Amino acid sequence: MKVDGKHFRSIWRERDGWSVGAIDQRRLPHEFVIARLTSCEDAAVAIRDMLVRGAPLIGATAAYGMALAMREDSSDAGLKRAYDALVVARPTAINLKWALHEMRTALAPIDPVERAEAAYARADEIVEQDVEINRGIAGNGLELIEAIAAKKPGEVVNVLTHCNAGWLATVDWGTATAPIYLAHERGIKVHVWVDETRPRNQGASLTAWELGHHGVPHTVIPDNTGGHLMQHGMVDLAIVGTDRVAANGDVCNKIGTYLKALAAHDNGVPFYVALPSPTIDFAVHDGIRDIPIEQRSGVEVTDMTGRTADGRLETVRIVPEGSPVANYAFDVTPARLVTGLITERGVLKPDRAALAAAFPERIATAAK
Numbered sequence: 001m002k003v004d005g006k007h008f009r010s011i012w013r014e015r016d017g018w019s020v021g022a023i024d025q026r027r028l029p030h031e032f033v034i035a036r037l038t039s040c041e042d043a044a045v046a047i048r049d050m051l052v053r054g055a056p057l058i059g060a061t062a063a064y065g066m067a068l069a070m071r072e073d074s075s076d077a078g079l080k081r082a083y084d085a086l087v088v089a090r091p092t093a094i095n096l097k098w099a100l101h102e103m104r105t106a107l108a109p110i111d112p113v114e115r116a117e118a119a120y121a122r123a124d125e126i127v128e129q130d131v132e133i134n135r136g137i138a139g140n141g142l143e144l145i146e147a148i149a150a151k152k153p154g155e156v157v158n159v160l161t162h163c164n165a166g167w168l169a170t171v172d173w174g175t176a177t178a179p180i181y182l183a184h185e186r187g188i189k190v191h192v193w194v195d196e197t198r199p200r201n202q203g204a205s206l207t208a209w210e211l212g213h214h215g216v217p218h219t220v221i222p223d224n225t226g227g228h229l230m231q232h233g234m235v236d237l238a239i240v241g242t243d244r245v246a247a248n249g250d251v252c253n254k255i256g257t258y259l260k261a262l263a264a265h266d267n268g269v270p271f272y273v274a275l276p277s278p279t280i281d282f283a284v285h286d287g288i289r290d291i292p293i294e295q296r297s298g299v300e301v302t303d304m305t306g307r308t309a310d311g312r313l314e315t316v317r318i319v320p321e322g323s324p325v326a327n328y329a330f331d332v333t334p335a336r337l338v339t340g341l342i343t344e345r346g347v348l349k350p351d352r353a354a355l356a357a358a359f360p361e362r363i364a365t366a367a368k
């Protein structure tokens with residue numbers, strides 16, 4: 001997608017052919033800084049410290065992390081060490097484990113001297129596949145937006161989204177935003193309600209930034225606003241991303257997604273989840289019970305960073321000293337509250353049968 005008129009992806013192989021470039025998302029929206037990752041450790045830290053974030057991008061970064069590791073030590077021990085270092089970087093997005101499993105499956109059977117080259121090739125494939133998948137999601141989700149647009153000719157289609165499931169969270173296009181970008185390109189009038197997404201503000205900082213740079217009309221709203229908008233007919237549909245979808249269709253996503261789904265259900269607003277197939281975890285049968293929920297530093301709750309009127313970046317504390325805080329990073333929306341799952345293979349019912357029928361090849365790798 002575009003930044004100041006120039007096309008960017010969130011991650012890429014640098015021109016030297018081996019190091020990895022990525023947009024440092026911790027600095028947005030205030031500064032556009034590109035980081036260079038040169039080791040497996042760099043990749044693990046980038047994921048852990050959220051220089052990169054969003055489920056598909058976490059997976060892509062881990063894949064390049066394995067490739068960087070193979071340059072350093074391509075022995076069986078080196079392969080295991082890299083896998084072990086990367087897999088613990090963040091716990092909830094299953095794409096991390098999926099990408100590492102893909103890399104290990106490609107690399108383990110081959111001669112260590114061939115592993116570095118093969119690792120870059122497989123990582124490149126994972127990255128390209130993400131873009132292709134998101135194009136598929138774009139086309140399938142577009143049909144939903146078109147159907148709403150057809151019912152209100154000349155009027156704006158209002159989409160509510162939570163967190164950042166945009167191109168910054170993937171390699172390009174995004175998942176939740178992919179149908180929005182395509183609808184915008186096709187000349188459909190779309191407007192996005194962007195939940196700010198406390199405590200890290202991925203909506204206010206990242207989704208608003210990328211929609212703005214691409215020219216998509218949007219409005220940032222405090223997290224608690226969605227229910228009110230839905231009650232007043234100001235949301236036509238909600239589309240969110242996800243970090244892991246259980247085999248039964250339960251959806252794990254950024255904290256607060258569940259409350260939006262409840263409000264949507266109460267107001268008859270369609271609530272869609274956009275996901276690439278690597279986000280499905282067929283090994284988890286009950287999302288609420290079994291998806292691990294990351295708990296992050298309380299500093300994300302107590303402190304906020306922003307630009308002062310005279311242009312400086314400053315971090316301020318907004319919670320009284322001594323007040324305990326909790327920071328659950330994700331929640332799980334039960335399948336019964338989800339209208340449909342927008343995947344690269346169509347819009348599916350959020351249940352075991354539909355997921356298994358659409359992605360039978362993923363079931364075989366579920367237990368690994």
Ligand SMILES: CSC[C@@H](O)[C@@H](O)C(=O)COP(=O)(O)O
Pocket residue numbers: 053054055056093162163164165166169170174175176202240241242243253254329
């Ligand atoms: C296409 S990204 C889907 C999810 O990863 C996204 O909605 C989300 O919750 C990201 O959380 P984050 O903690 O910023 O990695």
